Amino acid sequence: MNILVIGRGGREHSLIQKLAESKQADKIFAAPGNAGMEEVAERVAIPETDQKKLVTFAKENGVDLTIVGPENPLLEGLVDIFQSAGLKVFGPTYAAAMIEGSKHFAKKIMAKYEIPTADYQAFTNLEAAKAYIREKGAPIVVKADGLAAGKGVVVAEKVEEALKAAEDMLEKGQFGEASKEIVVEEFLQGEEFSLMAFVNGSNVYPMIPAKDHKRAFEGDHGPNTGGMGAFAPVPELPEADYQTAVNSILQPAADALVKEGRPFTGILYAGLIQTDRGPKVIEFNARFGDPETQVVLPLLENDLVQVIVDVLNEKDPELRWADKTCAGVVVASSGYPGGYEKGRPVPVISGKTNVYTVHAGTEKSEHGYVSSGGRVLLVGAVEKSLPQALEEVYEHLQMFEGNKDFYYRRDIGISSISSTHPYVK
Structure with a gap:
């Protein structure tokens, strides 16, 4: 079976790594992919947004199954286009993907079908939003209605912070079309x-x-x-x-x-x-x-x-899971999620068989891997317990110590195991 994975991030690299374990996967293509994927897939220089070229490629290369990774092509109707071309594709249509594409739409669905969520109001008018924020007080959550690459949510601990977030989104167009409407909702504790x-x-x-x-x-x-x-x-x-x-x-x-x-x-x-x-x-x-x-x-x-x-095929896949724990820590470019430099040399991580690397924002140069995005890679480990998995991960991340081009959080999993990570130096 020839498989096409659309996307270029860590999610898609992880998908490809898992797909490559299958004896049914004769050939895997990644469009456009990243440098790390080249070990198990053939990269195709077609961006996720070029629907016509992607369909043509799938037809000309005998692609039997296409998997769409990121949200943007889903909300541009890529699945609909593939289906219209008679191609087998795994992913929601544009209409179904609106559950992510509009937070207000999702909230209306949840309200109608009594799916538990935070109380909210949606606004396109800044003054109305500000009045609601002042009425409810803080902490409170302000969200851009549309896609904002995971950055369109502000958990405001003070009213002033929430007012600024509403102003940035509605008046200053912080996220363009995505923040022409906002959802303001109650802060949930847990x-x-x-x-x-x-x-x-x-x-x-x-x-x-x-x-x-x-x-x-x-x-x-x-x-x-x-x-x-x-x-x-x-x-x-x-x-x-x-x-x-x-x-x-x-x-x-x-x-x-x-x-x-x-x-x-x-x-x-x-x-x-x-x-x-x-x-x-x-x-x-x-x-x-x-x-x-x-x-x-x-x-x-x-x-x-x-x-x-x-x-x-509407058949129960009967999912089976290993009785183990998996943990992963992201290495990001310094400055992320704000501005950051690209083209910085990325150390190659090698170690035990239960430790793995998933590439996200990387490309290849004549000297090896270089950074090309905010989140650069993830180092993960599979172990018997969460503390053991984290110990393996942080041990392998030591090579990034003192490297000013990148940073990572040293407290992943901390709330789930103890007050401190005893193994993080």
């Missing part, structure tokens, strides 16, 4: 976790839960990022609460989209928070999470190609 599922219509096959770390700096300080590290499963999440999240959130969301005439096929991702009233939705995404994918897929014991084929 532990966050991510839950992804393979979905086809009302058929929902949940994965193990993962925990992401979105803030840029230690202690969960600094601006939101695309994610600075993750681990799976989540030891502090009781099995009963996991089942509640599946039964009261993921399944109803999939059913709702069917009822709305927007049946979802692909990966439905729920960003959740465990409150004292049970799990509630922070956000929905219409694709694999990044970096959650990089720590969930290494624990999947099934053939990923077969899983996707089964899901597309």
Whole structure:
């Protein structure tokens, strides 16, 4: 089987690494891919946005299955285009992907179908938004309605901070079209976790839960990022609460989209928070999470190609998971999520077989790998326990010590194991 993976980030590299384990994967193409993918896939110099060229390539190269990684091409209707061309593709249509494309749309779906989430109001008028913020007080959350690369959410601890966020988005156009409307919602207290599922219509096959770390700096300080590290499963999440999240959130969301005439096929991702009233939705995404994918897929014991084929054929893939823990820490360019330099030399990480590297923002030069993005790579490890996995990861990250071109968080997983990481120097 010839497989085309569309995207260039860590999520797509992780997907390709897992797909490459399958005996059914004869050839894997990555469009446009990154430098790390070249070990197991053939890169194709077509950007994710060039729909016509991607369809032509798939037809001319006998592609049997296409997997769309990032959110932008999904919300540009790439799946619809592939389906119209008679090509097999795994991912939601434009209509279904709106569950991620518009936070206001997602909130309306949740309200209509009684899916638990934070109370909210949506605004296009700045003064109305400011009045609501002053009325509710802080802490409060301000979100751009559309896509903002994981950076369109401000958790404001003071009213002034929330007012500025609303002004930046609505008046100053911080995220362009994405922030012409904003959602202002109540701040929810609790532990966050991510839950992804393979979905086809009302058929929902949940994965193990993962925990992401979105803030840029230690202690969960600094601006939101695309994610600075993750681990799976989540030891502090009781099995009963996991089942509640599946039964009261993921399944109803999939059913709702069917009822709305927007049946979802692909990966439905729920960003959740465990409150004292049970799990509630922070956000929905219409694709694999990044970096959650990089720590969930290494624990999947099934053939990923077969899983996707089964899901597309409405057959239960009977997911099996290793009884282990996987943790990963992102190495980012200094300055991220703000401005940063590209083309900085990236050290090559080598070590034990249970330690792996997933590339994101990298390219190749005559001297080796160089940085080409904000999040550069992720170092992950599979071990018997979370402390052991993190110990392996941080041991291999020592080579970045003193390197001013990059940084990483030293407290990934800290809240789930102890008050300190005894092994982080």
